[in-house]
Amino acid sequence: DGGITQSPKYLFRKEGQNVTLSCEQNLNHDAMYWYRQDPGQGLRLIYYSQIVNDFQKGDIAEGYSVSREKKESFPLTVTSAQKNPTAFYLCASSPLGSSTDTQYFGPGTRLTVL
Amino acid sequence: AQKITQTQPGMFVQEKEAVTLDCTYDTSDPSYGLFWYKQPSSGEMIFLIYQGSYDQQNATEGRYSLNFQKARKSANLVISASQLGDSAMYFCAMREGSFGQFYFGTGTSLTVIP
Numbered sequence: 001d002g003g004i005t006q007s008p009k010y011l012f013r014k015e016g017q018n019v020t021l022s023c024e025q026n027l028n029h030d031a032m033y034w035y036r037q038d039p040g041q042g043l044r045l046i047y048y049s050q051i052v053n054d055f056q057k058g059d060i061a062e063g064y065s066v067s068r069e070k071k072e073s074f075p076l077t078v079t080s081a082q083k084n085p086t087a088f089y090l091c092a093s094s095p096l097g098s099s100t101d102t103q104y105f106g107p108g109t110r111l112t113v114l
Numbered sequence: 115a116q117k118i119t120q121t122q123p124g125m126f127v128q129e130k131e132a133v134t135l136d137c138t139y140d141t142s143d144p145s146y147g148l149f150w151y152k153q154p155s156s157g158e159m160i161f162l163i164y165q166g167s168y169d170q171q172n173a174t175e176g177r178y179s180l181n182f183q184k185a186r187k188s189a190n191l192v193i194s195a196s197q198l199g200d201s202a203m204y205f206c207a208m209r210e211g212s213f214g215q216f217y218f219g220t221g222t223s224l225t226v227i228p
Contacts, residue, residue: 042220105159
């Protein structure tokens with residue numbers, strides 16, 4: 001089945017450590033996105049990419065980094081520079097070329113800093 | 115200015131009744147898409163319904179309908195015959211043009227009362 005996978009589902013990190021969240025899609029979508037969601041809050045855009053080897057910062061990119069070496073993959077690294085990384089992280093993808101196309105979301109990763 | 119505004123943090127509805135979740139948007143782009151998503155407590159984001167800026171008729175998908183008032187820049191979600199499983203967070207989103215990022219509102223928490 002086509003879809004978006006994120007791993008791991010739960011992730012625990014010690015302060016000062018970098019961690020990488022995985023996001024893979026087999027929908028052949030050009031665009032991929034990373035969002036952060038805090039309890040009771042909406043989605044805030046971290047980074048997005050519309051083409052391989054290119055990506056743009058979203059509203060809250062500080063302390064995060066991404067790569068887009070393959071169309072299918074868009075990993076997010078939470079660096080030690082992110083002061084409050086405990087949150088729910090959602091990856092999404094969408095086609096490009098039409099405003100009618102929705103985003104498809106992965107199941108999310110819950111990151112907790114110990 | 116906020117691109118998407120959802121002014122109802124929480125709503126309650128009696129089972130089998132209809133409920134309207136409000137959403138207003140702000141854009142100067144003549145081409146845009148409006149989306150509603152449901153997020154149950156499990157965290158997954160489920161696409162519900164889409165409305166295009168050039169669509170003449172309001173979108174409908176089963177029990178979901180979108181009350182699109184272009185001049186007022188509103189795109190309210192109407193859920194008819196509410197069910198207990200409708201209890202969730204609901205997010206309104208907008209995409210400008212065919213290549214832009216998605217903008218999300220802060221969400222409305224809906225609770226269906228038996």
